[in-house]
Amino acid sequence: MHSTGCLLVLLHSFLGYSQILQGPQSAAVLLNSDALFNCTLSEPWVIMTWLLNGRTVLTILSATGPVVTNPRFTSRNNTQGNAFTAELIISKVSLQDSGVVMCDLQNIETKEANLSVQVNGSLQITNHSLSVLQDHSTTIVCQASKWYPEPKITWMLNKTWADPQNYTTGSSLSTEFYDTTSTLRLAPSSDVTIVCVASIPALPEPQTTTVNLTVTAEHAKPSNDKTVLIAVTVTFSAVALIVLIIVGIVFCCKKRTSSKSSYQEEMRKVSQGRSPNEQNSKMPQIQGKINLGFSAENISGNQESQGSRDTGNKTVALEQVPHVIQTNNKGHYPVNPKKMRQATVV
Structure with a gap:
């Protein structure tokens, strides 16, 4: 490694001075998206590498181009005049990719940036x-x-x-x-x-x-309160109606029983309070014919109910002879017997 570094330094001295004109910029990317980093070098250059968290992920040779060892890490290059731009593409980043991204020019100069992989929930x-x-x-x-x-x-x-x-x-x-x-x-x-x-x-x-x-508005009530109020009102109204029906049925039964008892009591009082004369007065009046054999002697008094009395030499016997009445059947029936005098002469 030491010899490689010395070789690169000698190569750099032979080809002339090269430097990093612009290093990569820090980036925040969403999980599973692609992350892009650019590093611009001055010509001439021989070799450059990309590192992620200290690990080499891509090497680019000026003569042959990028050397890909992991398909998630690729490069897209562009040359304008005396400037060469190498773009690092990290596909479908994961949370573990968060860290330091470094651009290394021929092991002489480096520039680094931060990669932040983020998640929106x-x-x-x-x-x-x-x-x-x-x-x-x-x-x-x-x-x-x-x-x-x-x-x-x-x-x-x-x-x-x-x-x-x-x-x-x-x-x-x-x-x-x-x-x-x-x-x-x-x-x-x-x-x-x-x-x-x-x-x-x-x-x-x-x-x-x-x-x-x-x-x-404060005076208005939410629909939920109205629903509860209506439900409570209906419930109490139903209960009150049931109570009123029960009270009405009980009242009617008591009234009917009381009326029947009062009627029976009244009839009993009427029956007990009626006098014999009133009872007789309600009996049908029966009229009879005059008995022509009846004598009205001694009507004023001193009549004997049954038996006889002496009037000198005469014995008067008193018998009860009934009135004779005419009926529709032309029969004779005794009604209210009267006293009749019968005399026997000795």
Whole structure:
């Protein structure tokens, strides 16, 4: 190796002075994409090499061109005047490719740059409800998962950058990736379009996610509250209706029982309070014909119910002779027997 270096130095002295006019520039590229590095040399030059993290990945000879030993590392060359530009192409970079890229001119002069392989993960706003009452405070949460390196999170409100004092951001490293959460606090007075912005150097443009926050007047209630209120009202109304039906049924049964009892009690009172005269008065009146054999003697009194009394030499016997009545069947039936005097002369 020492002899090779001396040989190159002698060759350099023989051919003339060569130098690196412009070395490679640091680059940040996304995972599985291609990384490009340029190194411009002055003529004449003999040999140059590309190294990644101290390991030679490509050798280029001025006379024959590049010597490829790994298909992931290739070169594209360009000569303009007295300047030669060698471009290193690293295909489908991995996280392990991150590190130092070096351009070495004939083991005399070197220039180096940094390669950063980065990963953009997912980005989303995790809020389930995007409605808030007017001038009421709310929080919006933005979650960036599996990023490398740690992403920078910012917010926009109606296309205007939000004040950094209105949000907080925190990250945690899990294996090779970062999980970052940012929380925005605001109290909007009208509808607002909210954009969560995540950026890393390898992204040509930041990754964003957008939501629309609806602001409701304070006197109005969200649809969910209306639904709950309607459900509660219907439930209580149904319960009240059932209770009223039960109370009505019980009341009707009691009223019917009370009416029946009152009717029976009234009939009982009427039956007990009726006098014999009233009962007789309700019996049909039966009229009879005058018995012509009846004598009205001694009507004023001193009648004997059954037997006889002496009136001098006469014995008067009192018998009950009934009235004779005429019926439709032309029969005679005794009704209300009267006393009749029968005299026997001795």
